[in-house]
Amino acid sequence: MQINIFLFLGILILIISIIIGLKNIYHNKRAENKNIINHEEENKKDNNYDYDLIIVGAGLSGLTAAYEANKLTNNNIKILILEASSTYGGNSINEIDGINILLNEKRNDESIIKDNFSIYYNDSFEFGQYLGETDLLTKLVNKSQELVDLIFNDLNCKDLKIVKSEGSRYPRTFISNTSNTTTGKYLSDKLYNKLKKINSTKILFNSHFTDLLINSDHTIVQGVKYTLNNSINNISEIKNISVKSKSVILCTGGYGSDFYSNESILNESLVQLYYFPTFLTKFTRGEGIKIARNKGAELIYQRYGEIYPTCFVNLNDRFNRHKIIASDKFRELGGIIINKRGKRFCDEMGTRRYVGQNILKNCDIVTDPKIIKQYEAFMIINSAIKKEYGEDEINKYINDGFLIKYNSFEEFAKDMNISEYFDNIKKSINNYNEGSEKKYDQFGKRNFPYKFKLKGKIYVAIVTPCTFHTLGGVRVTDEGEIINTKGRIIDGLFAAGQIIGGIHGTMALQGNILTQSVVFGRIAAESAVDYIKEG
Numbered sequence: 350m351q352i353n354i355f356l357f358l359g360i361l362i363l364i365i366s367i368i369i370g371l372k373n374i375y376h377n378k379r380a381e382n383k384n385i386i387n388h389e390e391e392n393k394k395d396n397n398y399d400y401d402l403i404i405v406g407a408g409l410s411g412l413t414a415a416y417e418a419n420k421l422t423n424n425n426i427k428i429l430i431l432e433a434s435s436t437y438g439g440n441s442i443n444e445i446d447g448i449n450i451l452l453n454e455k456r457n458d459e460s461i462i463k464d465n466f467s468i469y470y471n472d473s474f475e476f477g478q479y480l481g482e483t484d485l486l487t488k489l490v491n492k493s494q495e496l497v498d499l500i501f502n503d504l505n506c507k508d509l510k511i512v513k514s515e516g517s518r519y520p521r522t523f524i525s526n527t528s529n530t531t532t533g534k535y536l537s538d539k540l541y542n543k544l545k546k547i548n549s550t551k552i553l554f555n556s557h558f559t560d561l562l563i564n565s566d567h568t569i570v571q572g573v574k575y576t577l578n579n580s581i582n583n584i585s586e587i588k589n590i591s592v593k594s595k596s597v598i599l600c601t602g603g604y605g606s607d608f609y610s611n612e613s614i615l616n617e618s619l620v621q622l623y624y625f626p627t628f629l630t631k632f633t634r635g636e637g638i639k640i641a642r643n644k645g646a647e648l649i650y651q652r653y654g655e656i657y658p659t660c661f662v663n664l665n666d667r668f669n670r671h672k673i674i675a676s677d678k679f680r681e682l683g684g685i686i687i688n689k690r691g692k693r694f695c696d697e698m699g700t701r702r703y704v705g706q707n708i709l710k711n712c713d714i715v716t717d718p719k720i721i722k723q724y725e726a727f728m729i730i731n732s733a734i735k736k737e738y739g740e741d742e743i744n745k746y747i748n749d750g751f752l753i754k755y756n757s758f759e760e761f762a763k764d765m766n767i768s769e770y771f772d773n774i775k776k777s778i779n780n781y782n783e784g785s786e787k788k789y790d791q792f793g794k795r796n797f798p799y800k801f802k803l804k805g806k807i808y809v810a811i812v813t814p815c816t817f818h819t820l821g822g823v824r825v826t827d828e829g830e831i832i833n834t835k836g837r838i839i840d841g842l843f844a845a846g847q848i849i850g851g852i853h854g855t856m857a858l859q860g861n862i863l864t865q866s867v868v869f870g871r872i873a874a875e876s877a878v879d880y881i882k883e884g
């Protein structure tokens with residue numbers, strides 16, 4: 350019995366010693382890692398940081414992260430924001446649909462009160478075809494509730510109205526109330542104007558992030574490298590700069606325009622979109638994602654991306670890869686779509702995915718698909734729709750060459766060289782008008798706001814599907830920390846916004862991408878501030 354007790358105590362002491370030993374090894378390793386810096390930086394002392402936090406990308410997620418980090422520290426934090434383009438806002442300022450917020454008990458409206466966590470979560474999960482990182486989606490939905498304070502109190506955004514978006518069972522999408530600004534621009538302007546006034550936050554434009562400063566075993570990030578494009582007296586000068594920082598948040602967005610580089614993520618993982626045009630900015634090239642991957646970050650969901658069904662083709666610059674969006678509003682107000690053989694082929698009011706897929710199925714690619722995959726269709730509105738859309742906006746599209754005015758369908762057919770299909774056009778219009786009487790047509794369409802006349806003014810756009818959101822990116826914890834391929838957090842490296850992979854499964858619920866930018870901008874800022882405080 351006595352021997353057994355001694356044996357037991359002996360084993361216990363051995364186990365405790367092993368645990369203490371392992372812990373020491375871990376701590377020593379961590380401390381050692383903190384002292385190993387990229388060889389270029391060896392001559393600098395470990396605590397010789399230029400900034401507490403560097404944020405790469407001044408889209409909505411980057412601006413939100415900067416705002417939140419300042420708020421959490423009462424502006425007691427030295428921040429550098431690097432932005433490759435000459436202005437802030439990225440793709441966020443062009444968004445059209447708004448931002449989702451779970452309101453439930455915070456509002457009195459009957460229909461909103463019924464909204465709750467599981468309804469919003471399930472709407473999003475269903476839209477993404479039940480794929481995606483459920484912990485991140487849970488965080489997005491839960492934390493969206495906190496945006497009420499940020500948006501309505503801190504930023505004092507009054508010009509927002511609430512609508513029910515495609516895929517949402519209740520109204521929860523806040524959208525700009527004024528026609529001269531988008532929701533993303535409205536929020537970005539408010540954030541930027543606040544940040545401008547904070548001396549310890551510096552925003553550098555034309556500053557292209559090119560690499561991370563990281564220790565030799567890629568476990569601790571200690572700054573960034575970037576090139577600064579200075580133009581003095583029309584002479585452009587590029588400087589390579591390294592800057593040290595205690596933490597870095599990557600907010601460089603997605604990779605929908607990634608058709609410039611040799612190591613294109615689109616080409617690697619989403620090749621069906623590689624030759625599509627896009628309306629995303631030219632810096633939507635996944636550079637943050639690729640740099641993080643080179644330092645060991647794990648990428649997930651890269652093969653998922655969406656197309657937007659209708660972007661304008663300008664005949665004066667027909668094959669430019671960068672297009673502008675022809676918004677859903679054209680279809681929602683009663684615009685019709687036909688192919689070049691004069692045939693309608695879908696319910697124009699269907700979802701983006703449905704309309705987009707039908708354009709791909711029923712319209713032709715107009716040039717070598719290895720140069721650009723441009724499936725072209727005609728989108729047509731009449732004077733009543735023009736009026737409802739907004740005369741000024743439509744006139745601007747006409748002036749810019751995106752819409753062409755005709756006095757009849759015959760004139761349109763002649764001008765577009767499709768007169769041989771004029772009989773089909775006549776049939777399509779007659780069928781549409783009959784459908785309008787019956788409130789039903791062969792495509793299942795039930796809503797026909799306006800009939801079309803063969804003679805009378807029409808406005809025609811050539812439209813093509815374009816790359817929209819990409820849904821892959823870096824793997825993060827639900828605290829926004831970037832994880833490497835071995836499942837370990839890369840210390841000091843965080844992500845926010847569209848650079849994060851896997852939140853939305855195969856498709857983002859309308860309004861959820863802006864929510865993702867703001868929610869994860871705040872989360873990444875909080876994690877970075879905690880990390881900085883830990884030392």
Ligand SMILES: Cc1cc2nc3c(=O)[nH]c(=O)nc-3n(C[C@H](O)[C@H](O)[C@H](O)COP(=O)(O)OP(=O)(O)OC[C@H]3O[C@@H](n4cnc5c(N)ncnc54)[C@H](O)[C@@H]3O)c2cc1C
Binds near residue numbers: 628634637845
């Ligand atoms: C026309 C349009 C409509 C949209 N509609 C909706 C919508 O209705 N609802 C919705 O939820 N979302 C929508 N989106 C998507 C949404 O606006 C953005 O994708 C989202 O806000 C992403 O924000 P972000 O901050 O992650 O990225 P972005 O806003 O794209 O910002 C990334 C920034 O990083 C910069 N950057 C990139 N690489 C580098 C580098 N190497 N060095 C320095 N800077 C770099 C870019 O220049 C950019 O400013 C839409 C997007 C567009 C373009």
